[in-house]
Amino acid sequence: MVDESELLSVPVRLGGGRSYRVEIGAGALSRLGAVARAGLRREARKVALVSNPRVFGLYGARAAAALRGAGFEVAHWLMPEGERFKTLRTAGRALDFFSEFGLERSDGVVALGGGVVGDLAGFAAAVYLRGVSFVQAPTTLLSQIDSSVGGKTGVNTGAGKNLVGAFHQPSAVVVDTDTLGTLPRRELTAGWCEAVKQGAVGDRRLFERTKKFLAGEARGARDVRGGANVKESGAGRGEELARIIAAQCAFKARIVAGDEREELARDDARSRKVLNFGHTVGHALEAVTGYRRFRHGEAVGYGCLAAGEISRRLGLLDESELESLRGAVALAGRLPEAGDLDAETIRRALRKDKKAVGGSVRWVLLESLGRARVVDEGEVPGRVVLASIRAALRTPRTLPSDS
Ligand SMILES: NC(=O)c1ccc[n+]([C@@H]2O[C@H](COP(=O)([O-])OP(=O)(O)OC[C@H]3O[C@@H](n4cnc5c(N)ncnc54)[C@H](O)[C@@H]3O)[C@@H](O)[C@H]2O)c1
Numbered sequence: 427m428v429d430e431s432e433l434l435s436v437p438v439r440l441g442g443g444r445s446y447r448v449e450i451g452a453g454a455l456s457r458l459g460a461v462a463r464a465g466l467r468r469e470a471r472k473v474a475l476v477s478n479p480r481v482f483g484l485y486g487a488r489a490a491a492a493l494r495g496a497g498f499e500v501a502h503w504l505m506p507e508g509e510r511f512k513t514l515r516t517a518g519r520a521l522d523f524f525s526e527f528g529l530e531r532s533d534g535v536v537a538l539g540g541g542v543v544g545d546l547a548g549f550a551a552a553v554y555l556r557g558v559s560f561v562q563a564p565t566t567l568l569s570q571i572d573s574s575v576g577g578k579t580g581v582n583t584g585a586g587k588n589l590v591g592a593f594h595q596p597s598a599v600v601v602d603t604d605t606l607g608t609l610p611r612r613e614l615t616a617g618w619c620e621a622v623k624q625g626a627v628g629d630r631r632l633f634e635r636t637k638k639f640l641a642g643e644a645r646g647a648r649d650v651r652g653g654a655n656v657k658e659s660g661a662g663r664g665e666e667l668a669r670i671i672a673a674q675c676a677f678k679a680r681i682v683a684g685d686e687r688e689e690l691a692r693d694d695a696r697s698r699k700v701l702n703f704g705h706t707v708g709h710a711l712e713a714v715t716g717y718r719r720f721r722h723g724e725a726v727g728y729g730c731l732a733a734g735e736i737s738r739r740l741g742l743l744d745e746s747e748l749e750s751l752r753g754a755v756a757l758a759g760r761l762p763e764a765g766d767l768d769a770e771t772i773r774r775a776l777r778k779d780k781k782a783v784g785g786s787v788r789w790v791l792l793e794s795l796g797r798a799r800v801v802d803e804g805e806v807p808g809r810v811v812l813a814s815i816r817a818a819l820r821t822p823r824t825l826p827s828d829s
């Protein structure tokens with residue numbers, strides 16, 4: 427078991443006794459039991475472990491052993507793999523499992539998997555007996571830096587994504603960075619796009635640091651292909667990866683602490699709304715391609731570019747800043763081809779976005795890297811939106827040569 431002192435620990439400070447910590451590091455899953463023991467209620471005896479077959483096959487035994495080692499009675503239930511199973515029907519099956527297992531109000535749920543598992547298990551925990559405690563053990567980059575922190579849980583309905591849900595904060599989050607070793611490349615790219623987003627809207631240092639790490643990764647990959655001896659891979663980079671994830675979680679925690687429930691009236695640069703940067707066009711791209719071409723984060727990558735282009739065309743953002751954003755998105759990884767998509771179709775689709783208020787889209791734009799501004803649809807001419815979408819979809823997907 428890794429020692430507690432080997433993990434990075436990020437506090438999420440909330441009112442009403444809902445504060446918790448995110449524990450991050452290589453091998454952190456071995457501490458899942460101890461963390462759940464500290465985070466769940468003192469009387470907790472049982473833990474319902476929710477995962478999917480792929481993730482459970484890779485990490486289930488480790489997670490269950492850690493939980494049993496801390497004295498919990500553990501039973502697991504596996505949802506089918508995939509976003510299309512993030513539904514009320516699947517949540518209902520999870521709830522049935524909780525009942526059959528005899529889970530009581532003082533017991534806990536552990537979500538082991540990506541954002542799909544985390545959102546569904548968190549939602550089931552939120553409504554079971556009107557709320558039982560739960561612990562997130564995220565295993566994708568996106569879930570480690572974004573979805574596991576902040577307490578948004580939910581499922582999709584026929585009408586759209588995440589339309590039913592609850593705010594239900596976890597009692598603890600355990601991020602084992604070793605799990606990223608088995609993650610497919612595209613899932614990493616998707617996660618890095620969200621990481622670039624988080625830096626871009628709120629924290630220039632986080633943006634630069636993330637970009638620098640990605641540039642190092644890209645260089646490392648080139649050196650490996652070129653047969654060079656890569657000294658800096660291994661432990662050093664692993665530690666920096668954990669530090670970047672911790673910094674990303676700390677950023678998300680700061681935003682969540684300041685606007686836990688994403689108040690409708692708030693649209694300042696510190697509101698939770700700014701996390702939607704890149705998501706207006708991103709969601710539209712996902713919708714017009716039937717949710718088949720892009721991973722969510724990949725679509726957000728293009729969405730960030732489009733919002734950056736709008737920001738520059740409105741005179742909010744300097745070209746050099748936009749160029750830096752383009753570089754960061756390119757470093758996140760190769761995005762699927764998008765040049766064939768029609769900008770007008772995408773523009774029509776984005777009007778249907780759930781984040782619209784009073785029938786109008788609110789754009790999250792950039793004043794600089796690290797500073798966002800929420801702007802009403804009326805202030806962004808349609809031709810600017812169109813030109814920006816076109817420019818973003820055509821952005822070369824290859825890495826800048828100097829990175
Ligand atoms: N609650 C929030 O605040 C929030 C924020 C952002 C996204 N989300 C939600 O998160 C979901 C997307 O999450 P995601 O990107 O993690 O996708 P995901 O959960 O679908 O996981 C991606 C794929 O990777 C597999 N996988 C997971 N961990 C693995 C590992 N360590 N090794 C190998 N394979 C692994 C999964 O089985 C899946 O096939 C969406 O439903 C989205 O709505 C929620």
Ligand SMILES: [Zn+2]
Nearest residue numbers: 620705722726
């Ligand atoms: Zn997202």
